[in-house]
Amino acid sequence: MLSPAHHPGEAAPIIELDGVTKRFPGIIANDSVDLALRPGEVHVLLGENGAGKSTLIGMLSGLLQPDAGQIRIDGKVQSIGSPSQALGHGIGTVFQHAMLVPTLTVAENLLLGGPWWRRPNKEGLVEKVETLAQQLGMRIKLDALAADLSLGEQQMVEILRALLRGSRVLILDESTSMLSPAGVEELGALMRRLVERGMALVFITHKLREATAFGDRISVLKLGRKVGEIEPGRFRELDEDTLMAEIVEMMFGIRSDDPESVAQVPGPVDDTIAPLFSVRDLALPAGPNAPGLSEISFDVRPGEILGIAGIDGNGQKQLAEALAGQRADAEGSITLDGAAIDGLTVGGRRARGLRYLTDDRLGEGTVGSFPVAINFFIKEVGAPPYWKGAFERGAAIDQRAAELIKDYDVRTPSRQTPIGQLSGGNVQKVVLARELAEGARVVIYNKPTYGLDLNNTLSIRQRIREVAAQGKAVILISTELEEVLGLANRIAVMAEGRITGFVDNGPDARMNVGRLMIGISQ
Amino acid sequence: MSDLFTTVFLGALFFGAVTAAVPLLLAGLGEQMSEKAGVLNIGIEGMMIFGAYTGFLGAYLSESLWLGFATGMLGGIFVALIMVVLCVRYGLNQIVIGIGLTLGFEGLTALLHHFQFSRTYPRLPAAEPFPIPILADIPVLGPALFRHHLIVYLALVLVIVMSLLYRRTQLGLNLQAAGDKPAALDVAGVDVFRTRTIAVVFTGAMAGLGGAYLANIGAGLFVPFITNGAGFLGIVLAMLARGRPLWVLLGAMLFGICLGLTTALQVAGINIPTDVIQMIPFLAVMAMLVAFGRRSSLPAALGLPYERGAR
Numbered sequence: 001m002l003s004p005a006h007h008p009g010e011a012a013p014i015i016e017l018d019g020v021t022k023r024f025p026g027i028i029a030n031d032s033v034d035l036a037l038r039p040g041e042v043h044v045l046l047g048e049n050g051a052g053k054s055t056l057i058g059m060l061s062g063l064l065q066p067d068a069g070q071i072r073i074d075g076k077v078q079s080i081g082s083p084s085q086a087l088g089h090g091i092g093t094v095f096q097h098a099m100l101v102p103t104l105t106v107a108e109n110l111l112l113g114g115p116w117w118r119r120p121n122k123e124g125l126v127e128k129v130e131t132l133a134q135q136l137g138m139r140i141k142l143d144a145l146a147a148d149l150s151l152g153e154q155q156m157v158e159i160l161r162a163l164l165r166g167s168r169v170l171i172l173d174e175s176t177s178m179l180s181p182a183g184v185e186e187l188g189a190l191m192r193r194l195v196e197r198g199m200a201l202v203f204i205t206h207k208l209r210e211a212t213a214f215g216d217r218i219s220v221l222k223l224g225r226k227v228g229e230i231e232p233g234r235f236r237e238l239d240e241d242t243l244m245a246e247i248v249e250m251m252f253g254i255r256s257d258d259p260e261s262v263a264q265v266p267g268p269v270d271d272t273i274a275p276l277f278s279v280r281d282l283a284l285p286a287g288p289n290a291p292g293l294s295e296i297s298f299d300v301r302p303g304e305i306l307g308i309a310g311i312d313g314n315g316q317k318q319l320a321e322a323l324a325g326q327r328a329d330a331e332g333s334i335t336l337d338g339a340a341i342d343g344l345t346v347g348g349r350r351a352r353g354l355r356y357l358t359d360d361r362l363g364e365g366t367v368g369s370f371p372v373a374i375n376f377f378i379k380e381v382g383a384p385p386y387w388k389g390a391f392e393r394g395a396a397i398d399q400r401a402a403e404l405i406k407d408y409d410v411r412t413p414s415r416q417t418p419i420g421q422l423s424g425g426n427v428q429k430v431v432l433a434r435e436l437a438e439g440a441r442v443v444i445y446n447k448p449t450y451g452l453d454l455n456n457t458l459s460i461r462q463r464i465r466e467v468a469a470q471g472k473a474v475i476l477i478s479t480e481l482e483e484v485l486g487l488a489n490r491i492a493v494m495a496e497g498r499i500t501g502f503v504d505n506g507p508d509a510r511m512n513v514g515r516l517m518i519g520i521s522q
Numbered sequence: 523m524s525d526l527f528t529t530v531f532l533g534a535l536f537f538g539a540v541t542a543a544v545p546l547l548l549a550g551l552g553e554q555m556s557e558k559a560g561v562l563n564i565g566i567e568g569m570m571i572f573g574a575y576t577g578f579l580g581a582y583l584s585e586s587l588w589l590g591f592a593t594g595m596l597g598g599i600f601v602a603l604i605m606v607v608l609c610v611r612y613g614l615n616q617i618v619i620g621i622g623l624t625l626g627f628e629g630l631t632a633l634l635h636h637f638q639f640s641r642t643y644p645r646l647p648a649a650e651p652f653p654i655p656i657l658a659d660i661p662v663l664g665p666a667l668f669r670h671h672l673i674v675y676l677a678l679v680l681v682i683v684m685s686l687l688y689r690r691t692q693l694g695l696n697l698q699a700a701g702d703k704p705a706a707l708d709v710a711g712v713d714v715f716r717t718r719t720i721a722v723v724f725t726g727a728m729a730g731l732g733g734a735y736l737a738n739i740g741a742g743l744f745v746p747f748i749t750n751g752a753g754f755l756g757i758v759l760a761m762l763a764r765g766r767p768l769w770v771l772l773g774a775m776l777f778g779i780c781l782g783l784t785t786a787l788q789v790a791g792i793n794i795p796t797d798v799i800q801m802i803p804f805l806a807v808m809a810m811l812v813a814f815g816r817r818s819s820l821p822a823a824l825g826l827p828y829e830r831g832a833r
Contacts (some may be wrong), residue, residue: 062706082711083710087711099705101702101703101706111692112695112707112710112712113711115690116690116693116717118692264759
């Protein structure tokens, strides 16, 4: 069923994307991307969060439809209208999040997709699985419940499912992100065996070492565009260090037309000043779907912005919540201005001047159905001067709200408009006003400009600079490298719940942070 | 107290229990399939009442009970198709649409009844029972359990059919996947919408048949609001049964006995106000919910519309 193995780079492509574009409201997720998937080749896709990798996979697997451009399969223009059409074309996908039904057994999951009136053919399945598993050196527990498998085992089942369906193209979407180092090696070996059988593999990863170790060809996506490709010929010629340097340049190099790029880069602050905020050995147990934290230590001086960079989901939110006091299971010490605050509650830490601006602006940050005016004071309900006893003092609230709306340039139809009706940028301004107006000393921002338009993004960033200039200590958690590089004096990089390194901001910071983010230590 | 255990009392109790249990069983089996596939079908009461009306109308006009059952199923399917379009296809809120369908069809059937039957209240002839040879001659239990209309036995056979369907067929796997992880079913190449459509239409057919049974066999006539919450009891049964058809049968029999008590206590001449007696089934619901409700694990995607590629 599969053609014999070709030498990478020579065979005719199975799938070609030609100028494929996909738009979502307010964002171009893929901007005329060209891509060719050839048999016998592992094609690595690299890119930061939001580079458009998942969208590309969605279109190849039939979940999303392109707005422009064409997809050619075996040289013919085809549409991939649904997942079953994708399977029909021989495209199998192992998604980042497991796509097995947890309440069914492995065998039942593998049998899903047969004609509905027919009896599932378990005997035939067992035979086929045994043959394939033996050829590929996989261990498959057919009778185990999918929910009881480890993530690595679930991935093996999904790869096996793609093979059982006769896939010629196999897409692995961040398949290594949840695996142990041994699991990664195992997957890499399996990938080699599969391309030797003449399959075309698409391998998406954030880790450059995996890309160079397992790939034959590398394409780099950035902000929805393909910004570079390394052919198999060059891939083999270059030594690993040159290869990595070239990829880092493609992924993190400055584009001259980027409106967000900032001319002057903030340098490090004077490190003889005593820290205002210190964290030592902060740790948090891992949850079922969330990484824990371990050995997190850092200092922030007054007037300093400490940027925290990293791929999304590596413990940034957990860190912010642990610092804010929202996680009772956090261990380690936190001191603010010399006094320990790790024993204090959320309210206690707030009273000391710690402010946390959540990335969940409408869920955790505000009450959508309450008026803008009330949302300014929602953390002070019942306290004077805006409340007297149990009663709201409408006039005082209104007056102060009007001032804050003016000062923070909140565009709202009226003070009484429910905040849920405002745009994300204006909601963020309300939250900023609330957190920063009085008594702030240490401010933690979690993805402060996430989902905002450029104007609001720039004005919020300016606001963050001003806050630091007032002598407050600022912690800026962001998955956008541009933001961290434009604002922070010092940058910590997080991976898998740890800080993997600190970089002083400066001309080389971009490359150094980039290297840390994709798992190359300095 | 001695009156309680007379032949007459037990006969009335069990006969009434079976008669009352059948519509609950049908509704519960129907609802079970919808819930398995991830659709919380609150509209089942509306499907049942419309099935009762169309079933009665069919039987009355054709003078055939079997044709009445067929039109009852079609009536239920008609309401189910509305639900399919609004909730499965367009992803509208299943609870709101379900309540709307229930209230709407209760009102519509009451109105139609008012124009067509409110002067005459036509009745169907009593259904011809189908005694099962030998078993029907057992004293007390025989007449109570084995002298029913053929449809009653078919409903029992359906329990076995459904068990086999869920455990042994591809459709059973697809239904469970559609309720527990629809995205996984979709990427396996099976249309989630089609799978859920099959489930909701089946619910409509079973609810319609249950309604027709209530009108044609249970009462012999159609009156407004005749289902009196039987569809909702079906929802409770399906939730407690956790995907097992046999448990639906057990639950339906339990409720049936409570409903049978209503008649049997009156037959036995026990002097309790009927309002109190009629509360028994609903007290039983609450008791069962307290006893088993906490352990019921519902499909993960129950009540959630599926949208491909949603992010």
